[in-house]
Amino acid sequence: MTFPSVLPAPRAVLFDLDGTLADTAPDLAAAVNWMRTERGLEPTPYALLRPTASAGARGMIGAAFGLAPGDEGYEDLRVQWFERYQSAMAVHTTLFDGIADLLDGIVDAGMTWGIVTNKPARFTDPLVPQIGLARAGCVISGDTTPHAKPHPAPLLEAARRLELDPAHCWYVGDDLRDIEAGRAAGMITVACAWGYCGSIDPVTWGADYLLETPRDLLQLLRELADAARAAA
Structure with a gap:
């Protein structure tokens, strides 16, 4: 080129x-899918989560749970996602x-x-x-x-x-x-x-x-x- x-x-x-x-993205997605599994939900396909990775919690929670900042329940999910991600940031x-x-x-x-x-x-x-x-x-x-x-x-x-x-x-x-x-x-x-x-x-x-x-x-x-x- x-x-x-x-x-x-x-x-x-x-x-x-x-x-x-x-x-x-692999570790960001793993954190939010762990949260879904904890709630008895199927993991969100990685192909849907990966493009949202640069948007952080907003992107991951939006793709996995359909919630945006200001929605009921979003803040609790954000806090939990932060804690889960922080515990396993460099696995993949x-x-x-x-x-x-x-x-x-x-x-x-x-x-x-x-x-x-x-x-x-x-x-x-x-x-x-x-x-x-x-x-x-x-x-x-x-x-x-x-x-x-x-x-x-x-x-x-x-x-x-x-x-x-x-x-x-x-x-x-x-x-x-x-x-x-x-x-x-x-x-x-x-x-x-x-x-x-x-x-x-x-x-x-x-x-x-x-x-x-x-x-x-x-x-x-x-x-x-x-x-x-x-x-x-």
């Missing part, structure tokens, strides 16, 4: 966590194929990388080191700032911690709100088609790039870095 080298290479690449760096969770090479390539190219997720810190803090992401230059959770994505505050906080202008950062995510947050923060945005992507076609998100695999992103970054060195 060849990309037009029309944008400057970033100094940092920021990533969403669920559905972008890590395939967390793995990095997506090619992510380890991508992160190594970013560092080799003289860039840094970080994580900006809406996942609360009670989950992010223990999960990140368990799945091989402890080298992140920064980790911003859903409750690190007063606002979560699609508000730009978490991304701006990540740039501040990395001591970079937001314009020198890219943001990679698998959900429309990731692209909205990145755009609002003044960053180049990358929609990752390898993630969960939900019910809205990522072609319509307005991302600067829509890429199929982590290797495509690594190739793009290398091409931009090479172009920058050639122009220097």
Whole structure:
């Protein structure tokens, strides 16, 4: 795959966590299906749960129980799902194929990388080191700032911690709100088609790039870095 080298290479690449760096859906789905089993219900098919994984409790409980925030019984289910998931977060969770090479390539190219997720810190803090992401230059959770994505505050906080202008950062995510947050923060945005992507076609998100695999992103970054060195 060849990309037009029309944008400057970033100094940092920021990533969403669920559905972008890590395939967390198996453990998220297991937690909500455990709750169904406890209630004498059949498990919800994984194929229905997986696309909702980036939406966290809202997505999982919506798909498994047909309830939304504000509905009677939703809050009790949310609390129970959090507790169940926290007890078994890294049983089947793995990095997506090619992510380890991508992160190594970013560092080799003289860039840094970080994580900006809406996942609360009670989950992010223990999960990140368990799945091989402890080298992140920064980790911003859903409750690190007063606002979560699609508000730009978490991304701006990540740039501040990395001591970079937001314009020198890219943001990679698998959900429309990731692209909205990145755009609002003044960053180049990358929609990752390898993630969960939900019910809205990522072609319509307005991302600067829509890429199929982590290797495509690594190739793009290398091409931009090479172009920058050639122009220097």
